[in-house]
Each structure stands twice: as structure tokens, then as C-alpha cells.
Amino acid sequence: MVPGSFVHSQRPPLAAGNLRGILAMIVATAVFTCGDASMKLVSGSLPTGESVFVRGACSTVLVIVTAFATGSIYSLPRALVPAMGWRCFGDVSGALSFQGALARMPFADIMGILQMTPLSLTAASALVLGECVGWRRCSAVAAGLAGALLVIKPGSTTFNAWAMLAILAVLSGTLRDVATRRLDPALSPLPILMLSQLAVAAAGLGCAAFEQWALPNTRQLLLLGCASGFSLVGHVCVIYSLRSGEISAVAPFRYAGMMWAILLGFCIWHELPDALSFAGIVILATAGLYTFYREQQLRRLGAER
Numbered sequence: 045m046v047p048g049s050f051v052h053s054q055r056p057p058l059a060a061g062n063l064r065g066i067l068a069m070i071v072a073t074a075v076f077t078c079g080d081a082s083m084k085l086v087s088g089s090l091p092t093g094e095s096v097f098v099r100g101a102c103s104t105v106l107v108i109v110t111a112f113a114t115g116s117i118y119s120l121p122r123a124l125v126p127a128m129g130w131r132c133f134g135d136v137s138g139a140l141s142f143q144g145a146l147a148r149m150p151f152a153d154i155m156g157i158l159q160m161t162p163l164s165l166t167a168a169s170a171l172v173l174g175e176c177v178g179w180r181r182c183s184a185v186a187a188g189l190a191g192a193l194l195v196i197k198p199g200s201t202t203f204n205a206w207a208m209l210a211i212l213a214v215l216s217g218t219l220r221d222v223a224t225r226r227l228d229p230a231l232s233p234l235p236i237l238m239l240s241q242l243a244v245a246a247a248g249l250g251c252a253a254f255e256q257w258a259l260p261n262t263r264q265l266l267l268l269g270c271a272s273g274f275s276l277v278g279h280v281c282v283i284y285s286l287r288s289g290e291i292s293a294v295a296p297f298r299y300a301g302m303m304w305a306i307l308l309g310f311c312i313w314h315e316l317p318d319a320l321s322f323a324g325i326v327i328l329a330t331a332g333l334y335t336f337y338r339e340q341q342l343r344r345l346g347a348e349r
Contacts, residue, residue, distance in 0.1 A: 061288050062288075062294065064284075064285075064288045065284075065285040065288040065294035066285070066294050066297050068281045068282075068284045068285035068288060068294075069281070069282065069285040069294045069297040069298060069300070070297055070300045071281050072278045072279075072281035072282045072285060073278075073297070073298060073299075073300045073301035073304055074300070074301075074304045075274045075277050075278040075281060076274065076275070076278040076301060077155070077301050077304035077305050077308060078270075078274050078304075078308070079270070079271045079272075079273075079274030079275050079278065080146065080151075080155070080271075080305075081151065081308045081312060082267045082268070082270045082271040082274065083095060083099065083143060083146060083267075083268075083271050084146050084147065084151055085267050085312070086260075086264045086267045086268060087143065087146055087147030088147060089264065090258070090260060090264055091251065091255035091256065091257060092140060092143045092144045092147060092251065092255070093140070093247075093248045093249070093250070093251020093252060093254070093255050093257075094248065094251070094252070094255065094257045094258075094260070095143055095248070095268065096139050096140055096143050096244060096245075096247065096248035096251070097245055097248030097249045097251070097252075098248075098260060098265070098268045099244075099248075099268050099271050099272050100139070100241050100242075100244035100245030100246075100247075100248055101245045102268060102269050102271075102272035102273075103237075103241040103244075103245075103272045103275060103276070104238060104241040104242050104245055106272060106273070106276050107234055107237045107238045107241055107276070108238055110234060110276075111232075111234040111235060111238055114232075114234065116232035116234040116235060117234070117235065117238075119231060119232050119235055120235040120238070120239075122228055122231050122235075123227070123231055123235040123236055123239055125226075125227065127223045127224075127226035127227050128223070128227065128236070128239060130219060130222075130223035130226075131219075131220050131223035131224055131227070131236070131239075131240060132239060132240050132243035132244075133219070133243075134216045134217065134218075134219035134220030134221075134223060135216075135220050135240040135241075135243060135244055136243050136244055136247040137212065137213075137216035137219075138212075138213045138216035138217045138220060139244045139247070139248075140247060140248070140251075141209045141210070141212040141213040141216060142154075142158075142209075142210070142213035144206070144209045145206045145207070145209040145210040145213060148206040149206050149207065149210065150309065150313070150315045150317070151305060151308065151309035151312075151313060151315060152302075152305050152306045152309040152315060152316065152317045152321070152325075153317060153321055154210050155301065155302060155305035155309075156302065156305075156317065156321060156324060156325040156328065157207070157210040157211065157214065158210070158213070158214060158217075159191075159299065159302060159325060159328040159329055160211070160214045160328060161214050161217050161218065161221075164214055164215065164217075164218040168218050168219075168221075168222050187327060187330075187331040190324075190327060191323075191324040191325070191326070191327030191328035191330075191331060194320045194321065194323055194324025194327065220240075224236070233279075237279075299329045302325055302329060
């Protein structure tokens with residue numbers, strides 16, 4: 045057992061840890077958004093499957109090298125369970141549908157629709173995992189759905205197959221996260237990421253039978269490599285954030301991603317969400333933040349009993 049005085053001398057004060065965690069989470073959202081922007085920049089010149097394949101292959105190589113370097117590759121057999129198959133399926137479906145929508149929708153709009161994910165996961169935790177979800181969180185989910193409807197605008201010209209693909213990406217991400225909950229918590233994330241990225245790369249390669257592929261040029265390869273690197277750095281930042289500060293302090297700052305999405309959308313493509321979309325994004329973020337706040341409140345009440 046490490047003496048308490050040693051722990052206090054080595055670990056930063058709680059406030060400093062929270063500040064570091066918050067900054068790391070904001071950086072993570074910025075890095076992830078830059079990765080998505082990189083994918084959108086190549087989406088107009090490369091087919092969806094080819095983009096997904098190259099990014100998946102680059103990510104697979106990065107993860108395999110890291111897994112060997114850390115020794116976590118030897119825990120790979122423990123990841124070969126049915127839940128991993130469902131996780132891979134969700135990752136593949138999410139990657140293809142997201143990239144397909146990303147190529148054809150305004151950047152901020154699709155990122156706004158993705159803010160449905162925490163609310164979708166809350167609903168799935170009740171329906172699939174059997175978790176108790178009270179009326180307050182159910183109301184937050186309903187409010188979030190209303191916000192999503194403002195973004196996708198059913199009945200208007202903006203509501204099309206590509207908006208439906210974005211919603212499919214949300215549902216696929218929910219399936220992936222629910223399946224992840226079924227995996228051994230002690231399992232290193234690297235084998236999980238490796239299998240998922242292998243499945244994504246294989247699915248992207250399979251799209252070659254239906255698409256007209258072209259040899260990527262240097263710029264396209266650089267952007268796809270950057271997207272893979274951004275993804276890996278983003279995951280590292282999230283891990284650092286959650287280990288540095290309290291989850292209740294750092295997790296709400298995931299919604300900073302919308303700020304970066306709107307900023308990049310304006311700077312690169314000169315796009316801004318319209319008034320209804322912006323209102324929907326605010327409602328989605330508010331509903332998601334309340335859902336997270338309510339979960340933390342219930343945990344504290346449970347701990348006091």
C-alpha cells in the first residue's frame with residue numbers, strides 16, 4: 045500500500061486534475077473533428093468504400109504496432125467473443141453510413157445529428173441492457189429527439205437519404221457501444237480497436253466490387269493518414285482526460301465538438317447551420333448534458349445509501 049502522504053505529493057489537487065481533464069477533453073473533440081473534416085475533404089474525390097478502406101487500413105497498422113509495443117496483443121484471444129462480432133458490425137455500419145452522409149451533407153449538420161448518440165445510448169441501455177431509466181431521462185431523450193428533428197427537418201428538401209444515413213450512423217454507434225459493454229472490462233482497448241478496424245477495412249475493400257476506385261494521389265493519402273492519426277490521438281486524449289479528472293467534470297465537454305464542427309464548417313466550406321438547425325443542436329446538447337447530470341446525481345444518491 046502506498047502511503048497517503050506519497051499519493052498526495054505525487055498527484056495534482058482535484059481542481060488541477062479536473063482542469064487538465066477538461067482541457068484534454070476539449071483537445072480530443074477538436075482532434076476528432078479535424079479527423080472528420082479530413083475525411084470530408086477527400087469524400088468528394090474518392091468513393092466511400094475506398095476512403096473507409098484506406099483509413100481503416102492506416103488505423104489498423106497504427107493499432108497493431110501499438111499493441112505489439114505494449115504487449116496487449118497477447119490478450120487478443122479474449123476479445124474473440126460474440127459481443128465482439130456485434131461491435132464490429134456496428135463499427136462497419138457506422139463507418140460506411142457516416143462517410144456516405146459526410147460526403148453529401150453540410151459538415152455542421154451531420155455533426156449536429158451525431159449529438160443524438162448519448163441520448164440513443166440512454167434509450168438502448170434501458171431497452172437492451174435493462175438499466176433503470178426514470179421519467180426525467182426519458183423526457184430528456186424525447187427533447188433530444190425533437191432537437192434532432194429540427195436539424196434533419198422532415199418534409200423539407202434537407203431531409204433525404206443522406207440524413208437517414210446519418211441517423212443510421214448514430215444507431216450503429218449505439219449498437220457498437222452497447223456491444224462494448226458486453227466485453228470483459230479488464231480487456232485492453234487495443235485488441236478491440238484492432239479487430240474493429242480490421243473489419244472496417246475489410247468492409248471498405250468489399251465495396252470495390254460496387255465502386256469505381258482510383259489510385260489516391262499524395263494529397264488524398266495524406267488526408268486519410270491524418271484522419272487515422274487524429275483518431276488515435278483523440279482516443280489517447282480521452283483516456284488521459286478520464287484518468288486526470290472526475291468524469292462528472294470532464295464528460296460534458298464532449299459537446300465542445302459542435303463548436304469545432306461549426307468553426308471548421310465555416311472556415312473550410314463557408315457553411316453555417318441555419319436557425320432551425322442551430323436551435324436543434326442546442327436542444328440536443330442541453331438534453332444530453334441533462335441526461336449526464338441526472339446519471340451522476342443518481343450515482344451519488346446510490347453511494348449515500
